[in-house]
Amino acid sequence: MKMKLFAAPYLVWMVVFILVPLIMVAVFAFTTDGGEFTLDNISDVGQYANIFVRSIWLALIATAICLVMAYPISFMLSRMEKHRQGTMLMIVMLPMWMNFLLRTYAWMTLLGNNGIINFLFGLVGLGPFKLINTQGAVVLGMVYNYLPFMILPLYSVMVKIDKSLIEAASDLGCGSVGVLFRVILPLSLPGITSGVTMVFVPAISTFIISRMLGGGSNLLIGDLIEMQFLGNSYNPHLGAAISLVLMVIILVIMTIMNQFSPDDQVLM
Amino acid sequence: MKKLGKIYMGLVLMFLYVPIFVLIVFSFNESKSRSVFSGFTFEWYEKLFRNEIIISSLVNTIIIAVIASIVSTILGTLAAIGIYRMRKVPKAVIMNITNMPVINPEIVTGVSLMLLFVFFAARMNLEFGFVTLVIAHITFDVPYVILNVMPKFGQMNPHLYEAAQDLGCGPFKAFIKVILPEIMPGVVSGFLMAFTYSLDDFVISYFTSGSTSQTLPITIYSMTRRKISPEINALSTIIFVVVVLILVIKNFIESRAAKRGGGKGENA
Numbered sequence: 001m002k003m004k005l006f007a008a009p010y011l012v013w014m015v016v017f018i019l020v021p022l023i024m025v026a027v028f029a030f031t032t033d034g035g036e037f038t039l040d041n042i043s044d045v046g047q048y049a050n051i052f053v054r055s056i057w058l059a060l061i062a063t064a065i066c067l068v069m070a071y072p073i074s075f076m077l078s079r080m081e082k083h084r085q086g087t088m089l090m091i092v093m094l095p096m097w098m099n100f101l102l103r104t105y106a107w108m109t110l111l112g113n114n115g116i117i118n119f120l121f122g123l124v125g126l127g128p129f130k131l132i133n134t135q136g137a138v139v140l141g142m143v144y145n146y147l148p149f150m151i152l153p154l155y156s157v158m159v160k161i162d163k164s165l166i167e168a169a170s171d172l173g174c175g176s177v178g179v180l181f182r183v184i185l186p187l188s189l190p191g192i193t194s195g196v197t198m199v200f201v202p203a204i205s206t207f208i209i210s211r212m213l214g215g216g217s218n219l220l221i222g223d224l225i226e227m228q229f230l231g232n233s234y235n236p237h238l239g240a241a242i243s244l245v246l247m248v249i250i251l252v253i254m255t256i257m258n259q260f261s262p263d264d265q266v267l268m
Numbered sequence: 269m270k271k272l273g274k275i276y277m278g279l280v281l282m283f284l285y286v287p288i289f290v291l292i293v294f295s296f297n298e299s300k301s302r303s304v305f306s307g308f309t310f311e312w313y314e315k316l317f318r319n320e321i322i323i324s325s326l327v328n329t330i331i332i333a334v335i336a337s338i339v340s341t342i343l344g345t346l347a348a349i350g351i352y353r354m355r356k357v358p359k360a361v362i363m364n365i366t367n368m369p370v371i372n373p374e375i376v377t378g379v380s381l382m383l384l385f386v387f388f389a390a391r392m393n394l395e396f397g398f399v400t401l402v403i404a405h406i407t408f409d410v411p412y413v414i415l416n417v418m419p420k421f422g423q424m425n426p427h428l429y430e431a432a433q434d435l436g437c438g439p440f441k442a443f444i445k446v447i448l449p450e451i452m453p454g455v456v457s458g459f460l461m462a463f464t465y466s467l468d469d470f471v472i473s474y475f476t477s478g479s480t481s482q483t484l485p486i487t488i489y490s491m492t493r494r495k496i497s498p499e500i501n502a503l504s505t506i507i508f509v510v511v512v513l514i515l516v517i518k519n520f521i522e523s524r525a526a527k528r529g530g531g532k533g534e535n536a
Binding site for chain 2: 003004005006007008009010011013014016017018019020021022024025028069072073076086087090091092094095097098099100101102103104105106107108109110112114115116118119144147201202204205207208212222225226229230236239240243246247250254
C-alpha cells in the first residue's frame with residue numbers, strides 16, 4: 001500500500017480551495033471586468049496611500065506596545081514555580097477565548113461618550129473626553145485583542161532559558177541590565193520575532209477593531225478591502241489588488257523580521 | 269523588585285479583565301445605561317433566550333464546527349501520513365502552501381474564497397450559505413490538524429511500522445496498531461484546535477456566509493452595529509462562564525493525569 005496516496009484527497013482540496021483562490025486574487029488584481037490585462041487596479045491602490053500608511057503605523061505602534069507590555073509578563077511567568085505557571089498562564093490567556101467581537105464590544109461600551117470611563121471622569125468634574133472613534137482607541141483595541149499572541153510565544157521561548165545561565169552571568173559580574181541585554185534578550189529573539197508577526201499581521205489587516213472603535217474616520221486596509229467586496233463600493237478587482245499589496249507588505253516585513261531570527265527556530 | 273513585578277502583573281491582569289467584568293455587571297442592569305447601575309434584573313437573559321436569531325445561529329455555529337472539525341481531522345491526518353512519506357522537495361512545496369491560510373491575514377483568505385465561490389455560483393448551482401461556510405471552515409481548519417499531527421511522526425521510530433509488518437501484521441493492521449496510537453495526541457489536539465477556531469471564526473465566515481446561513485459571531489457583529497443592546501452583555505457573560513468552566517475542567521483533568529503519570533505528561 002502506497003502511504004503517499006493518503007495525502008491525495010487533501011492535495012485536491014488544497015489546490016482547489018487554497019491555491020486556486022489565491023491565484024484568483026492575483027488574476028483579479030491584474031484584470032478588468034471584461035477579463036483583459038490591466039495595471040490600473042494596482043495603480044489605483046496608490047490613491048489610498050494614506051490608509052496604507054495609517055494601517056502600518058497603527059499596527060506598528062500596537063505591536064511595539066504589546067512587546068513592551070508582554071516582555072516582563074512572559075519573563076515573570078517563565079520564572080514562576082512550575083505548578084503556578086500553568087494556572088497563571090491560563091489566567092493570562094483566558095480572555096483570548098472570548099470571541100474577539102465581544103472583547104472589542106466591551107471597549108466600545110467603556111470608551112463611549114456615555115461610557116463608564118467618561119462617567120468616572122465626570123464624577124471628579126472632568127470631561128467628557130472624546131475617547132471612542134479616535135486612533136488611540138483603535139490602537140487600544142489592537143493591544144487588548146492581540147496581547148496574548150505576544151505573551152505566549154515569548155513565554156514558550158523564555159521558559160527554556162536555563163536559570164543557571166542567568167546566575168552564571170551575574171556571578172561573572174554582569175549587572176541586571178547586562179543580564180537582560182546580553183543573556184535574556186538574545187535567547188528570547190525567536191519568541192520576539194514570532195510574537196511580533198502574530199500581533200502585526202492581524203493588526204494591520206483588521207477591519208472590525210477600526211470600525212467598532214475608530215468610527216468612520218479611521219479606515220484601515222481591512223476596511224478598504226471589505227468595502228470593495230461587501231460594502232457600497234463593490235469592486236472586487238480593486239479589492240483583489242489591495243489584498244495583493246497587503247500580502248506583499250506583510251511578506252516584506254516578515255522577511256525583514258526573519259533576518260533577526262535563527263533560521264531553524266521559527267515558531268508559528 | 270519582586271513587589272514591583274507583582275504590581276505590574278496585577279495591572280496587566282486588570283487591563284485584561286476589567287472590560288469583561290464591566291460587561292458582566294451591566295448584563296444585570298435594569299436600564300440600558302452603560303455607566304449607571306440602576307437595579308438588578310434578568311430581563312436581558314430572558315430576551316436573549318427568546319431571541320430566535322441568536323439561538324438558531326448558535327445551533328448553526330455548532331453544527332458547522334462539528335462537521336468542519338471532523339472532516340478536517342480525517343483529511344488532515346491522512347494528509348500528514350502521506351506528506352511524511354514524501355521526498356524533500358514535494359514535501360516542502362506542500363507544507364508551504366498548507367501554511368498559507370495560517371500566515372495570510374484572515375481577510376485575504378476570506379476574500380479569496382469569496383472570489384472562488386462567486387465564480388462557482390455564477391456557473392453552477394452553488395449558493396452562499398451553509399455549504400460555502402462548511403467548505404471555508406474545513407479549508408482553514410485542515411492546516412492546523414496537519415501542523416499538529418506532523419511533528420508526531422518526527423518523534424516516532426520509523427522502523428516500528430516495518431517491524432510490525434515483519435512480525436506478521438498486514439499493512440492496515442500495522443497502521444491501526446502502531447502508527448495511529450503514536451500520532452493520536454496530535455490528532456486530538458488538532459481536532460480541538462480546529463473545533464475552537466471554527467466556533468470562534470468571524471472574518472472568513474463573514475465573507476463566505478451569504479444571507480441564508482449565519483454563525484453566532486456574525487450575529488454578534490450585526491448586534492454590535494445597532495447602538496445599544498444589553499443582550500450582548502448577557503451573551504458575553506454566558507460565554508465567559510462557559511469558557512471558565514471548560515478551562516477549569518481541562519486544567520483539573522490535566523493535573524490529575526500529570527500526577528498519575530509522574531513526569532510523563534511533561535512533554536505533552
